[in-house]
Amino acid sequence: MPGLFIAFEGGDGAGKSTQAALLAKTLSDAGRTVLRTREPGGTPVGEKLRSLVLDHGQGEIDAKTEALIFAAARAAHASQVIAPAVARGEVVITDRYADSSIAYQGAGRGLGTADITKLNDWAASGLWPDLTVLLDVAPSEGRQRRTAGDAAEDRLESEPDDFHAAIRAAFLDLAAASPERYLVLPANSAVEELAGAVGRRIAELLQERGRQGAA
Ligand code: TYD
Numbered sequence: 001m002p003g004l005f006i007a008f009e010g011g012d013g014a015g016k017s018t019q020a021a022l023l024a025k026t027l028s029d030a031g032r033t034v035l036r037t038r039e040p041g042g043t044p045v046g047e048k049l050r051s052l053v054l055d056h057g058q059g060e061i062d063a064k065t066e067a068l069i070f071a072a073a074r075a076a077h078a079s080q081v082i083a084p085a086v087a088r089g090e091v092v093i094t095d096r097y098a099d100s101s102i103a104y105q106g107a108g109r110g111l112g113t114a115d116i117t118k119l120n121d122w123a124a125s126g127l128w129p130d131l132t133v134l135l136d137v138a139p140s141e142g143r144q145r146r147t148a149g150d151a152a153e154d155r156l157e158s159e160p161d162d163f164h165a166a167i168r169a170a171f172l173d174l175a176a177a178s179p180e181r182y183l184v185l186p187a188n189s190a191v192e193e194l195a196g197a198v199g200r201r202i203a204e205l206l207q208e209r210g211r212q213g214a215a
Contacts (some may be wrong), residue, residue: 003086010135013142038095078124107170137187139164
């Protein structure tokens, strides 16, 4: 069976990890080998870069340095983890990928979405997801959802709402530019409803890939 690469994207507090976990369970129950991973992270060097860029108190990190740290973590993740798993025929489900850099560093930090797209295409050696599930969340709602939990906000989360509004718009622009590679869902729908929509779209994609593989 052909491998598949799926990314979950969206603003902070959109519920990506919940949906990624539900999809992983559905697919492994159906007999697929699933690899769940996240960014930044997924490799030993990626996890170190993650704490460097997300934890408070590392000293000033300017926008370009931040973009390069995320891209460095992604380069390792793509070449050491994602590409080999897809080549083995597994389904890789990642919580965030390059679109997060395009939205957060390109739009949010103002580095420009075109440059950040190019940087990440190079870093990931041209590896892009087969499908990206975008859980669209309004900034105020995202903040409410994440602070209702336990967690303290990391360096990026604690940015103001207008930063998060720019990110939201950038994600929606990416999806609108390539609708065949995105599934956009309102993050405030019921968990089961979202999981159903994601499951249906992935089933379609797997069928399509299976037919292509057989042809
Ligand atoms: P996330 O995985 O959502 O962390 P947590 O679930 O622990 O809050 O992502 C961490 C933050 O990093 C999030 O605010 C988005 C940001 N980020 C970027 O700015 N650029 C990137 O390329 C990635 C992958 C994440």
